Amino acid sequence: MPSILFIGAGRMAEAIFSGLLRQPKQPFDSIYVTNRTNKERLGELAQRYAITPVDTHGAIAAKADVLLLAMPPSAHGEVLSELAPMIRGQLIITVAAGIGPSDMEAQLPEGTAAAWIMPNTAAQVGTSISLYAFGKNVAEKQKLLVKEIVHAIGAGEELSEEQIHDLTAITGSAPAFVYEFALQLEKMALSYGITDKQARHLVKTMLAGSVKMLETGAPPQELRDQVTTPGGATEAGLVSLGNDHFSAMLERAVHAVTDHAKNKRN
Numbered sequence: 001m002p003s004i005l006f007i008g009a010g011r012m013a014e015a016i017f018s019g020l021l022r023q024p025k026q027p028f029d030s031i032y033v034t035n036r037t038n039k040e041r042l043g044e045l046a047q048r049y050a051i052t053p054v055d056t057h058g059a060i061a062a063k064a065d066v067l068l069l070a071m072p073p074s075a076h077g078e079v080l081s082e083l084a085p086m087i088r089g090q091l092i093i094t095v096a097a098g099i100g101p102s103d104m105e106a107q108l109p110e111g112t113a114a115a116w117i118m119p120n121t122a123a124q125v126g127t128s129i130s131l132y133a134f135g136k137n138v139a140e141k142q143k144l145l146v147k148e149i150v151h152a153i154g155a156g157e158e159l160s161e162e163q164i165h166d167l168t169a170i171t172g173s174a175p176a177f178v179y180e181f182a183l184q185l186e187k188m189a190l191s192y193g194i195t196d197k198q199a200r201h202l203v204k205t206m207l208a209g210s211v212k213m214l215e216t217g218a219p220p221q222e223l224r225d226q227v228t229t230p231g232g233a234t235e236a237g238l239v240s241l242g243n244d245h246f247s248a249m250l251e252r253a254v255h256a257v258t259d260h261a262k263n264k265r266n
């Protein structure tokens, strides 16, 4: 069975290896984890999970089958140049925003297998929607491993590298828009004299119910229209949102994310 080394031991690394360890059939026989400086964190993780902490990636990178980079995008340049001389057929995966397989291939020896998984924070509870793409040199067996990693933290969709750059705003960043929406509704609910706990409960349950309705497969327009009696109160609210250019606002927010990420890449 293959082994995997996580370089980076933060929230995303923990979400992924804890997801892997929950699988009935383990895809990896060893899970090694390393980070940069916080060795206390490595010790805590090793107490909680069946992983092997390692001081530096240098010790394991040459012999692991999969190297999963779960560190900030800004650390990739340095770490990839350290890994380059150790590459002998390993699969390199990154979960970093904005770094696709072609970026990694450009920094690693010719023929290196590279893949990109773009999860979101719901990976922590096993319900991420993760976008993933493969570079030019990934073998079928390695693709299966990527899919197992993706499914250990939720659902996945294989796309092209360029599509992931464009859609990260919608699957990766838009959860923050949803939480902002929840926050504003909670604030309004509180202004009507209920407790924090009640406001949280009302908004959370309303959102969860709406998601369940979407999960029936009904299109959002149909579900919206079910709530909206023509000439009724909800319609007045939707007209107000339209007057405030709600769809243009969302479009601008999505473009702001993508433009910001693109500027960082160039």
Ligand SMILES: NC(=O)c1ccc[n+]([C@@H]2O[C@H](COP(=O)([O-])OP(=O)(O)OC[C@H]3O[C@@H](n4cnc5c(N)ncnc54)[C@H](OP(=O)(O)O)[C@@H]3O)[C@@H](O)[C@H]2O)c1
Binding pocket: 007, 008, 009, 010, 011, 012, 013, 034, 035, 036, 037, 038, 039, 069, 070, 071, 072, 073, 075, 078, 079, 095, 096, 097, 118, 119, 120, 121, 122, 172
């Ligand atoms: N969190 C999410 O929901 C999410 C979603 C999608 C994608 N991502 C991506 O996942 C990656 C990790 O995010 P995170 O939320 O897990 O971050 P995090 O909790 O801040 O953890 C970052 C980890 O990277 C390590 N690290 C930093 N520089 C390093 C280096 N040069 N060599 C080895 N390890 C290094 C840190 O080690 P020290 O603590 O020792 O410095 C830490 O363990 C990022 O690229 C992010 O874009 C995260």
